Amino acid sequence: MCSYKPELQATAEDFDEVKSLIKAGADAIVLGNQQFGNRVCGDFTLDQIKSATEWLHLEGKRIYIMVNAIFHNDHLKQLPDYLKTLETFGVDGIIAGDQAIFQLLEDLDLTLPLTWNPATLSTNYQTLNFWHQRGLKRATLSNELSLDAVIEIKQKVTFPIEIQVHGMTCIFQSKRKLIRNYYNHIKKEYHPNQTRFIKEDKKDDTHYPIFEDINGTHIMSNEDLVMIEYLDQILEAEIDGLLINGILKTRSYNEKMVSIYREAIDTYLNNPRNYQIKKSGWRQAIEDIQPEQRGMNTGFYFKEQIY
Amino acid sequence: MTTKQKPELLAPAGNLEKLKFAIHYGADAVYIGGRQFGLRSKAGNFTFDEMREGVAFANKYGAKVYVATNIIAHNENLDGAHEYFKNLYEVGVSAVIAADPALIQSCREAAPDLEIHISTQASIANWKTAQFWKNEGIPRVVLAREVSVEEIREMKEKVDIEIEAFIHGAMCISYSGRCVLSNHMTSRDANRGGCAQSCRWKYDLFEDGIDDDIAVSEQADEKYTMSSQDLSMVEHLPDLIEAGVDSLKIEGRMKSIHYVATVVNVYRKIIDTYFEDPDHYQIDQAWIDEIWKAAQRSLSTAFYYNEPTDKDQLFGKPDRIPKYDFAGLVLDYDQQTQMATIQQRNSFGVGDEVEFFGPHFYHFKQTITELWNEQGEPIDRAKHAMMITKIKVDQPLKYYDMMRKQK
Numbered sequence: 283m284c285s286y287k288p289e290l291q292a293t294a295e296d297f298d299e300v301k302s303l304i305k306a307g308a309d310a311i312v313l314g315n316q317q318f319g320n321r322v323c324g325d326f327t328l329d330q331i332k333s334a335t336e337w338l339h340l341e342g343k344r345i346y347i348m349v350n351a352i353f354h355n356d357h358l359k360q361l362p363d364y365l366k367t368l369e370t371f372g373v374d375g376i377i378a379g380d381q382a383i384f385q386l387l388e389d390l391d392l393t394l395p396l397t398w399n400p401a402t403l404s405t406n407y408q409t410l411n412f413w414h415q416r417g418l419k420r421a422t423l424s425n426e427l428s429l430d431a432v433i434e435i436k437q438k439v440t441f442p443i444e445i446q447v448h449g450m451t452c453i454f455q456s457k458r459k460l461i462r463n464y465y466n467h468i469k470k471e472y473h474p475n476q477t478r479f480i481k482e483d484k485k486d487d488t489h490y491p492i493f494e495d496i497n498g499t500h501i502m503s504n505e506d507l508v509m510i511e512y513l514d515q516i517l518e519a520e521i522d523g524l525l526i527n528g529i530l531k532t533r534s535y536n537e538k539m540v541s542i543y544r545e546a547i548d549t550y551l552n553n554p555r556n557y558q559i560k561k562s563g564w565r566q567a568i569e570d571i572q573p574e575q576r577g578m579n580t581g582f583y584f585k586e587q588i589y
Numbered sequence: 590m591t592t593k594q595k596p597e598l599l600a601p602a603g604n605l606e607k608l609k610f611a612i613h614y615g616a617d618a619v620y621i622g623g624r625q626f627g628l629r630s631k632a633g634n635f636t637f638d639e640m641r642e643g644v645a646f647a648n649k650y651g652a653k654v655y656v657a658t659n660i661i662a663h664n665e666n667l668d669g670a671h672e673y674f675k676n677l678y679e680v681g682v683s684a685v686i687a688a689d690p691a692l693i694q695s696c697r698e699a700a701p702d703l704e705i706h707i708s709t710q711a712s713i714a715n716w717k718t719a720q721f722w723k724n725e726g727i728p729r730v731v732l733a734r735e736v737s738v739e740e741i742r743e744m745k746e747k748v749d750i751e752i753e754a755f756i757h758g759a760m761c762i763s764y765s766g767r768c769v770l771s772n773h774m775t776s777r778d779a780n781r782g783g784c785a786q787s788c789r790w791k792y793d794l795f796e797d798g799i800d801d802d803i804a805v806s807e808q809a810d811e812k813y814t815m816s817s818q819d820l821s822m823v824e825h826l827p828d829l830i831e832a833g834v835d836s837l838k839i840e841g842r843m844k845s846i847h848y849v850a851t852v853v854n855v856y857r858k859i860i861d862t863y864f865e866d867p868d869h870y871q872i873d874q875a876w877i878d879e880i881w882k883a884a885q886r887s888l889s890t891a892f893y894y895n896e897p898t899d900k901d902q903l904f905g906k907p908d909r910i911p912k913y914d915f916a917g918l919v920l921d922y923d924q925q926t927q928m929a930t931i932q933q934r935n936s937f938g939v940g941d942e943v944e945f946f947g948p949h950f951y952h953f954k955q956t957i958t959e960l961w962n963e964q965g966e967p968i969d970r971a972k973h974a975m976m977i978t979k980i981k982v983d984q985p986l987k988y989y990d991m992m993r994k995q996k
Contacts, residue, residue, distance in 0.1 A: 352712050352714055352733075352735075352764055352767070353714060353715045353717065353718070354714050354715050354735070354736070354740060355715050355716055355740050355743050355744070357715065358715055358716065358717050380712075380714075380715070380718060381711065381713070381718045381721050381722070382715055382717035382718040382720075382721060384721055385717050385718070385720055385721040385724070386717060401767055402661065402766060402767055402768075402769055402780060403661055403688075403689070403711075403766060403767075403780075405661050405662065405663050405689075405780075406662050406663055406664045406666070406667060406689070406691050407664060408662075408667055408690070408691035408694060408695070409662070409689055409690045409691040412690035412691065412693070412694050413690065425769075426769050426772050426778065427663065431663055431664050431665075434664050435664065453768070453769045453770055453772070453773045454763050454767070454768045454769070454770050454788070455763055455764055455767045455768070456762050456763045456764065456768075456815070457735040457764065457892070457896075458762060458896065458897050458901075458902075459896070460762070460815050460902075461794075463897075463898055463899035463902055464794065464813050464814075464899065464904075466898065466899045467811065467899040467902075467904050468805075468806075468809035468811050470805065470809060476796050476797070476799075477796070477797040477798075478794060478795060478796050478797065478805075479794075479795050479797065480792040480793060480794050480795070480813055481792060481793045481795070481804070482774065482790070482792060483790065483791045483792060483793065483812070490792075492794070501770070503773060504773060582772070585776065586776065587772060587776050587777065587778040587781075587783070588776060588777055588778070588783055589777060589778040589781035589782050589783030
């Protein structure tokens with residue numbers, strides 16, 4: 283019997299969501315504070331992270347903290363204390379994407395396990411092996427990879443690999459306040475809490491969510507990644523972490539997604555044939571609650587790119 | 590008084606001819622692309638033989654040649670990297686510019702003595718990251734465009750590593766390397782040289798739940814866009830020098846010879862003038878005017894002083910910038926007859942007001958009164974590409990001087 287047990291990860295925006303996602307079947311929760319994390323769903327204070335960690339550990343579940351901002355000198359003033367505190371909480375890991383993290387963990391003599399996630403820059407096994415030699419414990423692969431490339435990387439590295447399987451992916455980050463700049467330019471009042479999206483010119487069916495936070499402007503993918511029907515390939519390759527990114531989605535949607543993927547993963551691991559029989563039903567269940575404006579696709583997993 | 594060393598002026602060179610002009614006009618170093626592993630798949634790019642010739646030319650001037658190997662590789666792109674770096678080393682280039690650790694590792698193994706500079710694609714924006722690379726044995730980092738002059742000063746104070754920073758040219762509006770708009774909208778991989786510049790397109794912007802069918806951009810009569818003005822530090826160069834920048838970098842391997850020569854000429858002049866007498870340095874309006882002759886977009890100081898606003902982006906109709914053509918290249922000048930031999934690069938003729946310029950900020954204007962072809966026959970216009978012409982010119986010229994004409 284193989285010992286492979288993938289970790290189903292989900293993002294949470296507050297403690298209530300942490301609990302509901304665990305109840306729905308998540309193995310691990312991803313959360314963070316916006317000052318140090320990019321595209322964090324909520325904005326957890328250290329006290330809140332502490333409570334979440336304690337609760338999750340009592341449940342036998344794991345917690346990863348997003349510390350994936352692109353750091354500027356100012357970040358470095360508070361980062362050491364922040365990281366030290368996270369270590370005292372005993373969080374299961376931090377997710378980071380700035381190369382400074384390797385130096386920081388070494389300088390501070392911390393053993394916080396590092397999930398290396400530099401967004402678009404995690405694209406080949408030699409790169410990941412380089413960072414592994416410098417201390418990463420796990421790595422999140424870029425979303426713009428084919429599934430074949432993901433599988434090849436998994437085969438060529440010795441540490442756990444994570445990919446996103448559901449939800450929006452980030453396709454652009456600027457340090458500039460681009461929405462605010464635009465509103466200034468057209469002399470329209472800017473309301474920070476308003477949600478927004480952009481469409482490509484003359485492509486009415488496109489829908490790219492766009493938002494600003496203290497780290498700048500972020501644009502998300504046109505369609506939601508939905509890998510529910512291809513989990514067999516992912517699980518057969520023994521990919522270690524499967525992330526459902528719940529950013530800009532409702533609680534009920536995220537909870538439902540976690541429960542569907544939980545069931546699908548468990549079904550496959552128990553009996554792959556049953557997974558094949560049931561997968562179109564899960565797909566339908568997702569489609570039923572998919573927001574009208576949001577298409578579904580498989581990202582770059584089965585798509586060719588030119589350059 | 591300045592305590593700083595004169596920084597390197599680093600210029601782009603899309604092909605061998607541009608390399609020669611960049612160096613002749615005063616660049617201390619140029620960066621080029623080879624046939625593999627570089628991000629400008631459409632720039633001319635160099636074969637190893639052309640690189641050899643480029644390096645030989647640079648050596649005569651005491652200049653250096655760097656090669657951009659700055660793609661973010663996928664598994665299948667790694668084949669041949671070892672061989673490629675070995676060849677680069679044998680060709681004699683001074684450094685490679687890389688962002689992907691897979692290529693950095695490959696270069697170290699294949700050519701341990703070849704210097705590696707970390708590319709701006711790695712988004713290095715803090716001193717700790719600079720320190721990380723210093724401890725890795727890397728001599729130089731190219732900073733992210735998002736850092737300020739103050740942040741650079743702090744980095745230089747805290748870490749003993751060479752810093753290369755952009756001073757002029759087009760820029761990503763995103764963190765370089767962290768944008769895959771092109772991948773998603775056109776299936777072209779931005780980080781492997783396929784960028785379609787989707788950020789500069791026009792978009793409709795909507796607010797959720799508010800008149801879903803009417804774009805904010807439609808009401809405003811101005812589409813949403815994210816196009817950055819070009820960077821120019823022409824008026825502020827001493828700030829970067831005093832912050833401790835070691836290499837001042839001009840963007841643009843795709844740009845023309847006229848662009849490269851003009852921009853290099855101005856910044857060479859500024860650096861030399863500043864170091865002659867830093868205490869009495871004053872900006873000369875002629876330098877700014879000259880920069881505008883090569884400008885393609887409005888100019889901004891981007892992140893160097895403040896966070897950029899809408900005034901640092903391009904909206905609506907482009908600002909009117911007078912455009913200049915590279916009309917001819919001076920091949921020879923006869924002092925006695927005052928006759929210049931000029932190779933045509935764009936159409937010109939009798940009656941045109943042209944401007945001649947050369948290295949060391951040499952400039953003068955003249956109206957063409959008489960023009961001859963190679964056979965010595967008088968002609969009205971030089972219409973054919975690369976044709977050889979003769980013009981009587983009052984002031985002396987040299988090979989590599991250029992003749993430009995307003996469009």
